[in-house]
Structures are given as structure tokens and as C-alpha cells.
Amino acid sequence: MSTLVCSLIEAHENLRIEPYENLAILNEFALDHVNWMNQHKSLTHSSLKIPGLSTLSVAENIAYGHKSVQTVMRAWLRSPGHRRNIMGNYQCIGAATYNAYWCVVFANLYDPPISL
16 A cells, blocks of 8 residues: 555544545556656546446545655645545545656445345
């Protein structure tokens, strides 16, 4: 698990909110997005359409130029919208960083259908 994910989980748990589940598919989505942002030299939000995942709600924090997990976390926690995402009632998380681009994706999933 990445240091960024650990920091996000810790921030969430400090408020006694149910801990996130780190999902590989969300990590891959975040990694694809930081690679896209790096390739296009553009700090842009993704579509949040995650292939292979049925979501009830999704949010995303992105950033550029931070040299460490501590500085990006400090910036996000000082921003009302980013802080709301971090402290939100999301079940799952995925995160990635590449060449000073940062992305974290938060999601609530539909429950899997019950087989009869």
C-alpha cells in the first residue's frame, strides 16, 4: 500500500470514520490518470468512469508540483473541497503519483447482486 494511501486512511480514521478499502482497480485508474496528466502536461480531472466498476458515488483529488505525501496532504486538507472528499463517507480508495502529478479516487460501490 502506498504512503499516500496510508496517509489518507490515517486522516479518515482520525475522525473515527469507517476506514477505506484500498482497491487495486482504483489504484490502476489513478495511475492511468496521472500518466495521462503527465503526458499532456495538464492538471485535469478525469471522467471518473471506471471500467469494470459499478459505483454509487465517486470523487477525485488531483494535484501537481508537490514533492512529498506530507505537502500534498497538507494542501488537500486546507482546501474545503479536497478536505470534504478525504473526510467523506467513501468506502474505497485508490491513489497514484507520477512526476509530481497526484491523483486519489474515492468511491462507494453498489452491493453485488444477490444470487438466488
